[in-house]
Amino acid sequence: NQDSAFYQGMWENLLRTGHWRGEIWNKKKNGEVFAEILSIGVVRNAHGELTNFIGAFADITPLKKTQQHLETLANFDPLTQLPNRRLFNDRLAHEIKKAHRSGKLIALMFIDLDNFKEINDTLGHDIGDRLLEEAARRITGCLREYDTVARLGGDEFGAILPDLEHPLHAERIAQSIIDQLIAPFQLDNDQAYISASIGITLYPTDADNAAALMKNADQAMYLSKNRGRNRYSYFTAELQEAAQQRMRLLADLRNALKLNQFSVHYQPIVELTTGRIRKAEALLRWTHPELGTVGPAQFIPVAEESGLIVEIGDWVYRQAAQQAADWRARLDPTFQISINRSPVQFRRLNIQHKSWLNDLQTLGLSGDSVVIEITEGLLLNAEADIRNELIAFREAGVEVAIDDFGTGYSSLAYLQKFDIDYLKIDRAFVSNLHNSAADLALVEAIIVMAHTIGLKVIAEGVETEEQHAILKAAGCDYAQGYLFSRPVPPEAFERMLHAHD
Numbered sequence: 001n002q003d004s005a006f007y008q009g010m011w012e013n014l015l016r017t018g019h020w021r022g023e024i025w026n027k028k029k030n031g032e033v034f035a036e037i038l039s040i041g042v043v044r045n046a047h048g049e050l051t052n053f054i055g056a057f058a059d060i061t062p063l064k065k066t067q068q069h070l071e072t073l074a075n076f077d078p079l080t081q082l083p084n085r086r087l088f089n090d091r092l093a094h095e096i097k098k099a100h101r102s103g104k105l106i107a108l109m110f111i112d113l114d115n116f117k118e119i120n121d122t123l124g125h126d127i128g129d130r131l132l133e134e135a136a137r138r139i140t141g142c143l144r145e146y147d148t149v150a151r152l153g154g155d156e157f158g159a160i161l162p163d164l165e166h167p168l169h170a171e172r173i174a175q176s177i178i179d180q181l182i183a184p185f186q187l188d189n190d191q192a193y194i195s196a197s198i199g200i201t202l203y204p205t206d207a208d209n210a211a212a213l214m215k216n217a218d219q220a221m222y223l224s225k226n227r228g229r230n231r232y233s234y235f236t237a238e239l240q241e242a243a244q245q246r247m248r249l250l251a252d253l254r255n256a257l258k259l260n261q262f263s264v265h266y267q268p269i270v271e272l273t274t275g276r277i278r279k280a281e282a283l284l285r286w287t288h289p290e291l292g293t294v295g296p297a298q299f300i301p302v303a304e305e306s307g308l309i310v311e312i313g314d315w316v317y318r319q320a321a322q323q324a325a326d327w328r329a330r331l332d333p334t335f336q337i338s339i340n341r342s343p344v345q346f347r348r349l350n351i352q353h354k355s356w357l358n359d360l361q362t363l364g365l366s367g368d369s370v371v372i373e374i375t376e377g378l379l380l381n382a383e384a385d386i387r388n389e390l391i392a393f394r395e396a397g398v399e400v401a402i403d404d405f406g407t408g409y410s411s412l413a414y415l416q417k418f419d420i421d422y423l424k425i426d427r428a429f430v431s432n433l434h435n436s437a438a439d440l441a442l443v444e445a446i447i448v449m450a451h452t453i454g455l456k457v458i459a460e461g462v463e464t465e466e467q468h469a470i471l472k473a474a475g476c477d478y479a480q481g482y483l484f485s486r487p488v489p490p491e492a493f494e495r496m497l498h499a500h501d
Helices: 004-017 061-075 085-102 116-123 125-142 167-182 210-226 237-256 296-306 308-330 343-347 352-362 376-380 384-395 412-417 437-452 465-473 490-500
Strands: 019-027 033-044 050-059 105-114 148-153 156-164 185-187 190-192 195-203 231-234 262-271 277-288 292-294 336-340 370-375 399-405 422-425 456-459
Touching: 004 019, 004 033, 033 061, 061 085, 085 105, 085 148, 085 156, 085 210, 105 125, 105 167, 105 210, 116 125, 116 190, 125 148, 125 156, 125 167, 125 185, 125 190, 156 167, 167 195, 167 231, 195 210, 210 231, 210 237, 237 277, 237 296, 237 308, 262 308, 262 490, 277 296, 277 308, 277 490, 296 308, 308 336, 308 343, 308 352, 308 370, 308 490, 336 399, 343 370, 343 376, 343 384, 352 384, 370 376, 376 399, 384 399, 422 437, 437 456
Parallel strands: 195 231, 277 336, 336 370, 370 399, 399 422, 422 456
Antiparallel strands: 019 033, 033 050, 105 156, 105 195, 148 156, 185 190, 262 277, 277 292
16 A cells, blocks of 8 residues: 555645546455556646546556566466576576675575486376475575575576675585485375585676676586586586587587598407407597597587487497498408497487498398497486387397496396396406405406306406406406507507407
C-alpha cells in the first residue's frame, strides 16, 4: 500500500498540472486488496477556480498477476525456483559495481553435478528432476542469506558470494556444498549418489568484468572434473593460458589431417615365450609445422572433446589396416595390428564399424588381422549401440583388447559377456614390479584370472630386463615397451621385423 509521502506527491502533481495518472493499491469493501490504474483530472470554473475532481479507475489485478508471472518465467528456473542465468548475470553485474566501491572480494562459483546424466538416463527424467530440486535445496542451505545461487542450465548451478573478507571463506562454502551433495539422495525406492565439481574465481583478483569471471569459473570447474571430480579448484592465470593453448591447438588440429601432418608409428608387441614380434600397436603422431612433435596426451583429449577423433580415428584405422595387409602378404601371414578406438567413436550414431569391416574385405583381410583396443570404462557404461558394435566386430572375427587394465572397474562378468580376447596390464603396475610385492601379486593374479577365462595378457610399459624376466616367469603372454622399442615409422618397424627373423 502507498504511504503518506506517495499521496502528498500525487496531490502536489495534480494541483500543479491539473491531472495525475498512475497505479495504486486499493481495498474493496470486503477487505480484499487489488491493483488499479487511476486517472484524476481537475475541474475549474470560468474564473479558473478549482470546483471539482473527476476520477476514473480500472481493476488491473489480472494484468499485474500476468506481468508477475512473465517476470518469474523470465528470471527464475521453473523447476528449482532459483534465479536463472539471466537474473544471475544481472545480480553479478550489480555485485561487481558494489564491490568496486567497497573494495571487497566477490567469489563466483560454478557447480556441476557429477554423474547426473547416468542417473537421469537410468532412473528417468522425473526422478532426475526431483534430484535437481533436492540438490538446489542442499546448495542453497550452504550459502548465506545475501548470497545468490542460480540454476544456470541442465545440472549446472552458479553461486555469487559478495563481501568476502578472505578467499578461505569461499573454500569453506565450496567444501560444505561438496559434503552435502555427496550424501545419498532418496528418490522413491531408489538411492542415487552424485558429487560436485566446483570452479571458483575471484573479483577483482582474476578479472574485473562479469563475462571474464563467468569464463574463469567455467574453466576452473572443468579443471575439477579433470582432476577426478568431487572437488573444487581455483581459476589461475596458468589455467587461462592453458585454455587459450587448447583453443589454438584445436584450430590447428582441424586442418592437420588435410595438411598431411599426421603419421602412424608402430610399437612392437613381443611374444614372451619365443621373443618374436607377432603384433604391433598403431599409434598416432602429429608433427606440427611450428610446435614440432605434439604429444598424444596433449591433442587426443582435444580431438575427443571436439569430435574430431571420429574422422582422425577412421584415417588411423585405414592406415593400419593397409599396413597389416602389406606385412601379412610379405612378412608374416598371422601378423596383427592393434588400433585404439575412443569411446567417442563408439558413441557417435553412425555405421562406422560397418565401414571398418568393409575396409577389411576390400583389402582381402580376415577379421583377426586387427585388434580393437578399448577402455574398461566403455564396458561398464556399454549402451545398446556400443554392445551392438562390439558384437559386430566379434562376429567378423575382429579381436578386442582392454587397454590399461587395472585402472578401471571391469568385472569378470563384463569380460565374459563381451567375449574379450586380451587384457593389457597398465604400465603403472609394471613399472614397480621389482619393488612392490603388492603390484607383483596383482599382476600375477590378473594373469591367472585371465588365463582361467581364456584371455591372453599383454604387459605395457616394459622398460627393464628385470621386468621382462618377472613377467615371463609369471606366465604373461606378450609385452610391449621401450625395452623392445619405442613406436617407430613403418620402415623402421619393418627393419626390426627382419632383424628378429
